[in-house]
Amino acid sequence: MLVPCKCKLADRARRTANDLLEMSNLSAFQDKTFETFDTDMRGVKRAFMRAVEFAKKPDGWLVFFGNYGVGKTHLASAIANELLKQNYRVLFAVVPDLLDHLRSTFGPSSEVQYDQRFELIRDAAILILDDLGTENTTPWAREKLFQIINHRYNGRMPTVITSNRRPEEIEPRIFSRMSDRAICEEFIIMDGDDYRRLPPAQRRKSPRPRRP
Structure with missing residues (x-):
């Protein structure tokens, strides 16, 4: 039985981390951190506390339910951004987009085989699924x-899941x-108000980026 050398294993780990980062598209959520989350909003304090705890020690599952605009995606992104700083292999994905990534492997121009991508997704060290229940229910x-x-x-x-559905609306299995x-x-039920509907004057101002 051939055993890959350490250099090949390290190279494989780097490729996996890069593939996960590319699929996550977290560049669109760089401003979503714990520091920029408005903890003064109604109904979010426990969710914030549990998210911070998970980012410090990612173990088990963390599930957020709540309406649109209450901060579920912000907290999920903040967890991902924090864990990336700790060199975890994280996949952050909006569920419909995740399924699109899988479907795309069947296209004639795909450079990735379905089995490779499916394994990459399911075996991510940390998987964060945003908006469970909004996918096409085929x-x-x-x-x-x-x-x-x-x-x-x-x-x-370790897995994080967010959903704007009621718990009983999730697929039974x-x-x-x-x-x-x-x-x-x-x-974790987040029952606050839609942050996006607040006037700008009532929103928490994001801290200025630190100078290097």
Whole structure:
């Protein structure tokens, strides 16, 4: 049995990290950090606290439910950005976009095989799924999403999920795994107001970037 040398393993790890970063497209969420999150908003303090805790020690599952504009994506992005600083291999993905990444491998111009991309997604050290429940509910989409989540459930792999659906609206097989208190202690319900509808004067001003 051939064993890859350390240099090849390191190169493979770098490629994996780069592929995950490219798929995550976190450049669009660089300003979404814990420092820029408005903790004065109603109904967000516990969510903020749990997000910070998870970023310090990513273990188990963290699930946020809430309406549009309450800060779910901001906290999910902040977790991803913080863990990247700690050199974790993180995949942040809006669920419909994630499924599009998988579908794209079937195109004639795709340079990536389906199996490679599917494995990359399901085996990410930290997987952050944003907007669960907004995906196109075709049988194929439901099955692929279940396979990813079930794989991570069986492996007890750190996972963050956000959704603007009510818990009972989540696909039953997925909801059953999310409800296992051995891996997900609680659902974090964010019941605040839509931050996007606030006048600019009422929004928290983001801190100025630190000078190098």
